[in-house]
Amino acid sequence: MPTLSLMPPEFSVVRDDNKCIKCLACVRQCGFDAQQYDAEDDRLYAIDANCVNCQRCVSICPAGALTIYKNPPPMRPNAHWTEGHLRNIVKQAETGGVLLTGMGNDQPFPPYFDRLLLNASQVTNPSIDPLREPMELRTYLGSRAEPVSREESKDKTRTPLVPIETPIMFSAMSYGSISHEAFESLARAAKAFGTLFNTGEGGLPEDLYEYADHAVVQVASGRFGVHAGYLNAGRVIEIKIGQGAKPGIGGHLPGEKITAPVAETRMIPEGTDALSPAPHHDIYSIEDLKQLIFTLKEATRYQKPVSVKISAVHNVAAIASGIARAGADIIAIDGFRGGTGAAPTMIRDHVGIPIELAIAAVDQRLREEGIRNRVSLVAAGGFRSSADVVKAIALGADAVYIATATLIALGCHLCQKCYTGKCSWGIATQDPYRSRRLNPEIGAERLYNLLRGWSHEIKEMLGGMGINSIESLRGNRLHLRGVGLNEVELKLLGVKHAGEAM
Amino acid sequence: MKKVYARPAYCMNCHLCEVNCIVAHSRSRDLFRAYKRENLRGTARVIVEERLPLSVAVQCRHCDDPRCVAGCISGAMVKDSETGIVYCQEDKCVGCWTCVAGCPYGAIRPGEKNGRPVPLKCDLCREAGEPACVAGCPNRALVFEERRAGA
Numbered sequence: 001m002p003t004l005s006l007m008p009p010e011f012s013v014v015r016d017d018n019k020c021i022k023c024l025a026c027v028r029q030c031g032f033d034a035q036q037y038d039a040e041d042d043r044l045y046a047i048d049a050n051c052v053n054c055q056r057c058v059s060i061c062p063a064g065a066l067t068i069y070k071n072p073p074p075m076r077p078n079a080h081w082t083e084g085h086l087r088n089i090v091k092q093a094e095t096g097g098v099l100l101t102g103m104g105n106d107q108p109f110p111p112y113f114d115r116l117l118l119n120a121s122q123v124t125n126p127s128i129d130p131l132r133e134p135m136e137l138r139t140y141l142g143s144r145a146e147p148v149s150r151e152e153s154k155d156k157t158r159t160p161l162v163p164i165e166t167p168i169m170f171s172a173m174s175y176g177s178i179s180h181e182a183f184e185s186l187a188r189a190a191k192a193f194g195t196l197f198n199t200g201e202g203g204l205p206e207d208l209y210e211y212a213d214h215a216v217v218q219v220a221s222g223r224f225g226v227h228a229g230y231l232n233a234g235r236v237i238e239i240k241i242g243q244g245a246k247p248g249i250g251g252h253l254p255g256e257k258i259t260a261p262v263a264e265t266r267m268i269p270e271g272t273d274a275l276s277p278a279p280h281h282d283i284y285s286i287e288d289l290k291q292l293i294f295t296l297k298e299a300t301r302y303q304k305p306v307s308v309k310i311s312a313v314h315n316v317a318a319i320a321s322g323i324a325r326a327g328a329d330i331i332a333i334d335g336f337r338g339g340t341g342a343a344p345t346m347i348r349d350h351v352g353i354p355i356e357l358a359i360a361a362v363d364q365r366l367r368e369e370g371i372r373n374r375v376s377l378v379a380a381g382g383f384r385s386s387a388d389v390v391k392a393i394a395l396g397a398d399a400v401y402i403a404t405a406t407l408i409a410l411g412c413h414l415c416q417k418c419y420t421g422k423c424s425w426g427i428a429t430q431d432p433y434r435s436r437r438l439n440p441e442i443g444a445e446r447l448y449n450l451l452r453g454w455s456h457e458i459k460e461m462l463g464g465m466g467i468n469s470i471e472s473l474r475g476n477r478l479h480l481r482g483v484g485l486n487e488v489e490l491k492l493l494g495v496k497h498a499g500e501a502m
Numbered sequence: 503m504k505k506v507y508a509r510p511a512y513c514m515n516c517h518l519c520e521v522n523c524i525v526a527h528s529r530s531r532d533l534f535r536a537y538k539r540e541n542l543r544g545t546a547r548v549i550v551e552e553r554l555p556l557s558v559a560v561q562c563r564h565c566d567d568p569r570c571v572a573g574c575i576s577g578a579m580v581k582d583s584e585t586g587i588v589y590c591q592e593d594k595c596v597g598c599w600t601c602v603a604g605c606p607y608g609a610i611r612p613g614e615k616n617g618r619p620v621p622l623k624c625d626l627c628r629e630a631g632e633p634a635c636v637a638g639c640p641n642r643a644l645v646f647e648e649r650r651a652g653a
Binding site for chain 1: 511512513514515516517518520521522533534537538543554555640641642643
């Protein structure tokens with residue numbers, strides 16, 4: 001780094017000395033060394049250039065003495081050369097490296113969820129009060145028989161359906177990319193609520209096998225932590241082909257994060273970089289994928305449904321059709337808003353397509369080909385609220401994966417510095433000083449509360465539409481209307497414009 | 503008896519237990535007055551001991567046979583026979599600090615209040631019910647519970 005940076009700090013840490021009691025909690029909790037204490041002068045001060053606006057100090061300060069301000073752009077306003085572009089250029093001029101970032105795409109692409117509205121019953125059909133009448137959110141994931149026959153039970157290659165109590169699952173976040181504490185919080189909450197969490201590609205730590213019955217165990221291109229016991233312990237096996245935040249890109253967990261327990265779980269030497277290749281080196285076609293799917297099914301005696309997770313890309317519908325025909329029981333599609341622990345900024349912000357369009361396209365294609373019943377469709381990538389969940393299900397998803405929302409529930413403030421391993425909130429770090437900030441007891445409660453709240457809201461929305469089961473909403477696009485969408489968008493989403501009648 | 507126990511696995515070294523302790527033992531029971539008017543900074547009766555990454559909050563263990571009570575020359579330090587709480591009757595303290603020297607846990611520190619000596623030690627917030635350090639711990643690293651002897 002040059003001695004003189006051409007970029008002024010992005011944030012200012014402002015301390016109200018009238019309120020500050022000099023308890024030094026901010027200094028002890030700052031993960032990025034922005035908060036400093038000069039013991040000789042008994043003075044607190046901040047190094048603004050280090051601040052990433054993670055808000056840990058603001059949250060922990062008992063006196064409410066801290067505020068983080070975004071500094072004004074370091075240039076005259078320019079709609080083309082935005083501050084983000086400028087900062088990136090300067091950073092690269094100083095380092096010569098690939099820009100890295102964390103979490104999901106933060107650019108202002110149109111959010112289709114915000115252009116879709118839900119229906120409600122009035123006069124001609126009664127709405128349902130979920131507090132008085134039963135309301136079914138239980139969802140079964142897996143492949144359905146076609147047609148239903150008595151011979152079905154004799155088919156030894158049919159994997160069982162997996163019930164979840166709400167159509168919301170926790171998406172893949174590996175142990176290694178997130179702390180043991182965060183991982184355990186997800187596992188505990190999934191078990192308590194009766195849904196599934198996802199191990200990500202880093203295996204399942206030995207001490208968390210008691211939660212394995214609620215785990216989607218992932219098999220990714222690096223094959224980290226994959227062994228027969230792992231596959232047979234999980235409830236669902238997921239082959240990870242791609243991830244919404246970085247379609248076409250592999251993974252790289254730096255050696256600093258490969259601590260002894262992470263190394264043991266991943267079955268790699270301590271301190272070595274964990275490199276996930278971009279493709280699976282044994283999958284170059286749908287036929288190859290089929291081989292892996294059936295290898296995994298054989299390894300688990302056809303007791304575990306196999307999911308295949310792909311990023312939402314331009315040709316997603318045709319790819320999904322191939323995956324369904326290759327024998328997958330579940331297809332998970334991750335939209336371009338999906339998060340990550342680390343991705344090249346350019347990939348994260350410019351590759352992939354919105355999940356809304358991908359789900360609509362895939363559901364439509366599978367229906368047209370008459371194979372929709374062969375797979376469950378799981379949507380992922382930037383679900384912010386229960387309304388997003390309901391809209392995705394109406395567009396054709398069976399269930400959704402949430403991950404960024406769960407991290408926010410655990411304390412994440414979206415500072416996008418996961419790749420540094422310095423997370424002040426104890427989530428994306430393996431540093432024991434930081435990770436112990438996340439008590440899994442509290443974490444699991446918060447995640448449970450989130451699922452509970454969203455599930456209640458989903459019931460309310462279903463009731464309003466006069467539906468008493470989430471099954472009846474699946475792919476029911478008549479309950480959706482678009483606002484401010486053009487004809488192509490409406491056609492792709494398969495919805496009418498607001499104001500159009502049934 | 504119910505005591506405060508630390509769970510080092512979840513202590514995140516924020517020292518907010520000390521802040522809450524100071525406020526709870528201030529005259530005003532107000533954060534800003536305690537620190538800015540009463541100048542109570544550094545008078546916490548619970549101390550977070552650090553050997554990073556580990557840290558743990560230490561306070562009086564309210565021993566069954568407390569050395570501070572046995573050693574007190576003025577009879578100020580007593581153990582409540584009903585609740586088991588070891589506390590100092592501050593008007594009787596003469597500031598000899600035998601209690602400070604005798605405590606095997608280093609949980610008593612010399613202090614002063616209105617110009618009079620007073621040992622800074624945990625009294626389990628005996629007037630309030632739940633100790634302030636436990637109530638205010640943001641990560642549930644402190645618990646207030648009954649445990650069997652030796653546990």
